[in-house]
Amino acid sequence: MYLSRFLSIHALWVTVSSVMQPYPLVWGHYDVCKTQIYTEEGKVWDYMACQPESTDMTKYLKVKLDPPDITCGDPPETFCAMGNPYMCNNECDASTPELAHPPELMFDFEGRHPSTFWQSATWKEYPKPLQVNITLSWSKTIELTDNIVITFESGRPDQMILEKSLDYGRTWQPYQYYATDCLDAFHMDPKSVKDLSQHTVLEIICTEEYSTGYMTNSKIIHFEIKDRFAFFAGPWLRNMASLYGQLDTTKKLRDFFTVTDLRIRLLRPAVGEIFVDELHLARYFYAISDIKVHGRCKCNLHATVCVYDNSKLTCECEHNTTGPDCGKCKKNYQGRPWSPGSYLPIPKGTANTCIPSISSIGRQEFLHRGPTAYSTGCRKEVSKRMSATTSSCTARTEGRATTTCAACVRPRTRASCARSCGARRRAAAAPTRARGRPLPAPRRCCCWPRCWAQPAPCCSRWATSHRPGRVPAWEGEPTQREHSLLT
Structure with missing residues (x-):
């Protein structure tokens, strides 16, 4: 009885866990x-x-604010609570650690109470726009693997743009627009990721989904990475093979999730009304308690x-x-x-x-045969050999493919071999020296069995000895021209 009850509870827990974890x-x-x-x-x-592996990339970033002096506290100032303009007893003072709100607090460990957050200066210079650029730089290309999540301690901004860079901040392109009124702010029709499809997944949209509401549960803004993945891998991301296939064959899709820098452009703080209350400008500011960016280093799958x-x-x-x-x-x-x-x-x-280049696999053989001796097919076979998929040579080559690419070469013509063997035979008969060095003996010419004294198996031994200067032998009687070259 106890066992059946335990199994029932376990099955219920597995079901609930699968539902809670999309x-x-x-x-x-x-x-x-x-x-x-x-x-x-x-x-x-x-x-x-x-x-x-995918990890929290905020541990490795550098943050930059523009303008640099936009953080509150220098000089000290008071600000009002967002929901009540008459509660203006909060203070920001950069010289006091307990009252300071530097940018680093956007990336510290959350879960403490009270929460820590970065905060901008208030909108005391209204009607001049209160705008802030927050740039996150990695000095490295990274691939995003999860949603970008921004948690505001103040109300979510009325207007915001998330931008990305692929060239370390030299140029920027929009990722997504956020506004309480997309048509008025950016002249764009409001959309959400749910309105996209496989064919429009790269579309840059403006959403109103995250720019309204001032309650505690309305502080978060998302840039949906996984929802876009789901167009290819399914709603539960079960079919990752399909997603990887699309990333492999579609460069624009792969580049869409690749960044070197991110920039959060805060264009208008949360106002909450149609008009700005000029008598209580201390209630308008930006405050961010947490930013999450999950991804991995781009290493080109190497x-x-x-x-x-x-x-x-x-x-x-x-x-x-x-x-x-x-x-x-x-x-x-x-x-x-x-x-x-x-x-x-x-x-x-x-x-x-x-794969090894020619200079590293036998420069002497390369100089002897010339660059055309190493065929493209041979290089492909060497690559496969290193992947443990084959050990045979391709068409127009002889021998066995090795990691040195030495035996898998195009054999010289019979006439060329005969000419070389004939010269070496004559050199052996007459002890002539070239530049003070004796010419090679005939047995070193392993290109045709009949041009030297040793039997044909010599060539097969040379073809497996990983030495430069060998060409596999072939059978057959010499032609009249080849015979004349041999003598």
Whole structure:
């Protein structure tokens, strides 16, 4: 009886929890960059797309106010309660810690009583507009993963714009407009995120949803990130594969959720009436108690760790990449152009690792054969080899693809090999020196079995010895022209 009662209570708790939590507390994938797997050739690395965990990004930002002296308390001043213009016994004094309201209090731990908050100077210079720009900078590209939430200690502003930058504050573009009357303030029809769709998810809207009301539960303003995710992943964000697929194939969508800076433009404080009460201007000001920004460092799917050192965020890059955003290949790993990782195919994605460049895999062989010897197909095969997907060469190449790209090269023509072998045979017969160094012996010419004394398996040994200067052998009788070149 007790067991059945316990199971009933547990089932009820699971049901209630799922209803109360519309989105998963922790969602995301791609938390591993590489893992070791066993193949026919032994233990090898299997590379995959990866990204850092989502976290509270307000721990790493720098805040800037414009104008710089807009914070209250210098000189000290009194302000009135928002709901009662006759209660003007509140004081702001920057020189007294208990009465100061600096910008840092927008990002401290909430939950204490009384709450801490930043506050602006009052609207004592009316009718001059009371406007404030609050800029949040990370000096790093970040990807937003959750709603931006701004909690006001005063009434929510009558007019506000949330803006973003992708170039560290050099240029700005609007994210969303907020107003009590969108048509009057910004000449835009009011909308909400619920009015959008997959095709219009990138539309910049003006909403009146967060700019009215002066009760305690009416202090919060949202910029809905997850509601926009839900257009692709479903209302409960269950189908994350669909969202990742859209982010992977639609650059504009990916850039929409990417920022280097955010700017909150407070254009008009909460008035509460049609006209401003000029006899009680001390009741008009801005006060923000908390700002939440959740996201992750943008590492182009080449890192799972983002470190904060010397007041700077940097990705700990994998896949032979480097840079603050893992945006380029390491030195000696530029065998193909850099490319970001890919979410596809689900669930591991594609690492798009940087592969060794020619200079790092055998400069002597490169100089001997020339740059055309390393075919594009070979480089692709080497990339796959490093991803443990294949070990064979592509068309127009011979040998086995290796991480050095040495055996997977285009063989020289038979005439070219015959000419080279003939020259070396004649050099061996007559001990001639070139620039003080003896010419190679004929057995070093591993391009055609009949041009040297050792048997054909020599070539196969050379093809697996990872030495420069080898070309796989082929069978067949020499043509008349090749025979003349050999003698």
